[in-house]
Amino acid sequence: MPSERQTKRDFVAEHVRSIPRSGIRDFFDIVQSMDNVVSLGIGEPGFVTPWHIREAAIFALEHGKTGYTSNFGLLKLRRAICAYLKEHFYVEYDPNTEVLVTVGVSEALDIALRAIVNPGDEILYHEPCYVSYHPSVRLVHGAGKAIRTRAENRFALTAEDIAKSVTPRSKAIVLNFPSNPTGATLTREEVEKIARVCVDNDLLVITDEIYSELTYSGQHSSIAALPGMKERTIFLHGFSKAFAMTGFRIGYACAPTALTEAMLRVHQYSMLCASIISQEAALEALQKGMDDIAAMREQYRLRRNFIVKSFNEIGLPCHMPNGAFYAFPSIRETGLTSREFAVQLLEQQRVAVVPGDAFGPGGEAYVRASYCGPMSDMEKAAERIALFVRGLK
């Protein structure tokens, strides 16, 4: 490192300094330095955005749509979002006061937390989970509290476990089903039980349903749609996963007027609005993209079947995930830690998977293998992982 002149003071805020570097970032640096890697480490769709959606973005640019929009987002997009949620999630929001278009679900989660958390408030979340939940809570001076989900329960969260974790300081719970990294989903009955615990303990629910369209069997049940839940729920969703639009950075938060108004206060001063070009593309996706979702889901289903069967044949026990595009096999039998497994697999066979501990301590002894890439990658990866595991014995 070149020598940097030291200042007397450390200018970085203490709570920021206390956030550990993402485990994924470390691993990313190793992977980037290698060639010929087959990656099952990708957390985004393996499809490029459908052409008609990209074309809508080009059309918007051609017609000079390059300005700000309302802080809430384009009204026509909010209307389309509400119609979509009513038809597919059975929950009704007012496009004028209860929907906020955001820069991806990442921003939506951030403004939801900033809108509701007082310093020290306890925010529950299930783990293994998406990498940003705990740091996001810490960034708003909240106290994150993880509730472990387990393989024997297919990583579904149980109402009983929530009830055991709740304390008088608990203010909200973050749900993410279908789940990254486990692919877990909840049945309607499980969601109903969770809803009851939330009402009993007067908890707010922040539900990140970004993977809901990628549910392979049974219907996705949103907690927001259950009786008595809308008033205590902030519903987060977006376009990244269902429509393969990660780079457009477009999502939304829906909640009763008072909560939406609170989130808007944060959003208007920090983000102002989401990109108008992305908003126009998102409108096209909602209006004409339903067939794209179904087509991509069917492709993912085949890849999931293939990779999960392969893991089990190789001797890495793996439950059949019912949602998202991640398999979460156990590597316990190998005797390696998830990090050792991932690094050695990468070095010896050039296959990238994400070590499970990147998703919290509950992910140790597992790795996340995403099956969103092309089928040819799944085939190559399965072959190489089999060689690697055989070599360990």
Add this chain to the structure above:
Amino acid sequence: MDPLLKLLEEHALRTPVDLSKMLNLPADEVQRRIKQYEDDKIILGYKAVINDDKVDTDLVKAVIEVKIQPEREGGFDRVAKRIARFDEVTSLFLMSGGYDLLIFVEGHSLRQVAQFVAEKLATLDGVTSTGTHFMLKTYKEQGVMMDGPEEYERLKISP
């Protein structure tokens, strides 16, 4: 449609073992179904999609719009089937609109295609007119982009 057929339509070289993993079926069941589809003439053949521009070939391709006089018994079928038997014809469709048959033909030279039209096709009983359009360049063939699938970058690891 059976997802097995769809998979084979996309990529006919997949092995029954891989297909069985993807479809969550036993491999011998996959093999049995494929055999059945072949016997039932549902699967009619397996072909590679070739980018002719990259192969040293002087293949000439054309589409021909044909008007024919339908017959009292048999409609368009007799003439259409007769045309379909010529080796030069690769595909043939009955169409709605301004003409009746759309024919895709291939030949080794412009001359061969022209001869086929002038001598074989236009002179058939029932054919009242033809309009021939030669193909200049192929961009997409049977769902495949000629310059390969779209390349796009993804981070190798992302959350």
